[in-house]
Amino acid sequence: MADNTTLPAQVTVIGHPLVRHKLTLLRQVGTATSEFRRLAREISLLMAYELTRDLPIELTEIETPLEVMQAPILAGKKLCIVSILRAGNGIADGMLELLPSARVGHVGLFRDHETLRPVEYYRKLPEDIGDRLVIVVDPMLATGHSAAAALALLKQAGATQLRFACLLAAPEGLEVLTRAHPDVPVFTCAVDRQLDERGYIRPGLGDAGDRLYGTK
Numbered sequence: 001m002a003d004n005t006t007l008p009a010q011v012t013v014i015g016h017p018l019v020r021h022k023l024t025l026l027r028q029v030g031t032a033t034s035e036f037r038r039l040a041r042e043i044s045l046l047m048a049y050e051l052t053r054d055l056p057i058e059l060t061e062i063e064t065p066l067e068v069m070q071a072p073i074l075a076g077k078k079l080c081i082v083s084i085l086r087a088g089n090g091i092a093d094g095m096l097e098l099l100p101s102a103r104v105g106h107v108g109l110f111r112d113h114e115t116l117r118p119v120e121y122y123r124k125l126p127e128d129i130g131d132r133l134v135i136v137v138d139p140m141l142a143t144g145h146s147a148a149a150a151l152a153l154l155k156q157a158g159a160t161q162l163r164f165a166c167l168l169a170a171p172e173g174l175e176v177l178t179r180a181h182p183d184v185p186v187f188t189c190a191v192d193r194q195l196d197e198r199g200y201i202r203p204g205l206g207d208a209g210d211r212l213y214g215t216k
């Protein structure tokens with residue numbers, strides 16, 4: 001499995017021990033839907049912490065009970081989280097716990113099981129997406145085509161500052177995504193061994209949407 005030293009500079013593997021531990025629990029076949037959802041939310045909150053490390057800060061004057069001070073606050077426009085439906089919602093929910101005033105956009109994509117290419121079925125985005133830092137979330141980066149398509153349509157909609165976050169990435173998906181969007185920083189909690197012939201990430205965690213929502 002790759003680490004930060006063998007990956008393109010735009011890719012960050014979030015190696016925090018809490019993230020690694022929770023991801024191991026999440027992967028396990030015996031992890032029930034309720035537990036899977038809880039772990040996905042917790043990992044996503046930790047990912048949001050890493051993704052927002054470099055947000056610009058400005059000073060504002062506040063009053064403590066003892067005196068006036070110049071105190072740091074986030075500068076500029078707030079964030080927008082874009083969830084790639086449906087499994088992206090499991091990540092967006094966790095991030096919103098840390099970033100409660102972020103706007104949320106939705107892009108509905110499913111993978112055609114034959115071609116493994118994404119099919120768009122829904123899109124609703126904030127009007128001012130061009131003024132925001134946009135964090136695009138989907139738990140799985142497999143072939144990379146869903147993420148690449150989502151980023152392309154967001155750029156078309158005016159987004160200029162984009163980041164992509166997932167739980168698991170296949171090397172094949174990272175290759176596709178970083179070639180298509182060399183300007184977009186990518187954050188993942190792990191890079192797994194490979195894709196299998198059905199386009200599943202191995203060792204992986206199975207179908208993230210089905211495990212989040214108990215549909216299989």
Ligand SMILES: O=P(O)(O)OC[C@H]1O[C@H](OP(=O)(O)OP(=O)(O)O)[C@H](O)[C@@H]1O
Nearest residue numbers: 085086087110111142143144145146209
């Ligand atoms: O990198 P790719 O090969 O494009 O695959 C990744 C996509 O596959 C899964 O979605 P799925 O089509 O299963 O839809 P779902 O979220 O509704 O389950 C996953 O959540 C990603 O969106």
Ligand SMILES: O=c1cc[nH]c(=O)[nH]1
Nearest residue numbers: 142200201206207208
């Ligand atoms: O392993 C995979 C690949 C795509 N989508 C998933 O949910 N899991």
Ligand SMILES: [Mg+2]
Nearest residue numbers: 207208209210
């Ligand atoms: Mg699915």
